[in-house]
Every structure is written in structure tokens, then in C-alpha cells.
Amino acid sequence: MSKLKIAIFLSGRGSNFEAILKNIETKSLDAKIECVVSNNPNAAGLNIASTYNIPTYTFSPKKFKNTEEYEEAILSKLSNHPIDLIVCAGYMKLIGPTLLNAFTNKIINIHPSLLPSFKGLNAQKQALEYGVKLSGCTVHFVDSSLDGGAIIRQVSVDVKEGDTEETLSKRILKQEHIVYSNVIQLFAKGHITIKNRNIIIN
């Protein structure tokens, strides 16, 4: 079976991207990262891509008239590659209809909370402020809503007394680095079926 061809979308540090790269290197993930797309020219994740000689495409959304034109520019670069799956890894921009229509059920995201709790920014801070005893991370398909697409897999993490945003984020991130590659591998092997909001893993 040929490798799953991935485009990574990121805006920042890229630790999830790096974890995926490492899992590909150690052959626990049958995938190939074709390219990295970023809306932030200063994203540290772009340096990781350069280290691995992975093509990067950076776009400034502000330079485009609207999201449609921005995403059409992304699509024209993606068309240079045989992309099976878009993996959002800290991509801090809502995906619009242009990309969603071109990659229906082929865009996934990871979010640092147990969705549907604590959508949006600073999910770990939201969880601490709310006072939950369990948080975690969620891998989900991307749809037009904010962090609202069908849930593929979740991992729970204890919230401990005295946790700060930093300590909780670190504990969750450790799990993110494992579960994201696991889900991508399931996708690569065709084990994920989407039926409305219900994901069946076989």
C-alpha cells in the first residue's frame, strides 16, 4: 500500500508536526509529508520543515481580498502535490468553504481539550478557570464550525491541584504527540469511516 500523502497546516511552534515526522522516521506511521502550509512567515514549524527538506508555502491572509482568494492560492500550491489528507497542527485560522469543498472529509485538526468543552483559543486556560478535573485532547474532522467537526479520537488527562496553564498544556501536549499520529495511521490504513457525526473505526 502506498504512503498517505499529507499537507501540514501550521501557524506556530510545530511540535505536533515534529512528532509526526519522528513517527514517520521510526516507521510507526506510513505517511509522507508532501509540504507545509503556513499563514505565519515566522512560524518556528517552518524551520523544522527546512531541516527535513520539506517544501513550505507561506501566505499572508491580509494580502488577499478575502478567504476565498487566500485559499485558492493555497490550493494552487497544493495541486503540485498528491495530497490525501490535510493535517492542521496549530493552524490558527478557520478553514473556509474553498478548502473544505476541495478536501471534503480530508482535513483533520487536534484541539487541546475534550470537545465540545473549551473550543477556541486558550483551551487549557479555559479548562483551569472552569475547574474541571479532567481535560485532554481531541482529534476531529474539520468542518465549517470552530472546533465542531466529527470527533475521531479523544484522550483524557487529569487536571492536578496546583496546575498552571503551562503544566496542564505540557501534560496534554505529550498525549497530542501520540494520538495524532495514531489517528493519521488509522486514516492511512482506511480504518476511519465517517457517518454524519459518528466516526466508526474498524
Ligand code: GRF
Ligand atoms: C496544540 O496544543 C494543538 O492542540 C493546538 O495548537 C497547539 C499547536 O502546538 N491546535 P504545536 O505548534 O504543534 O507545538
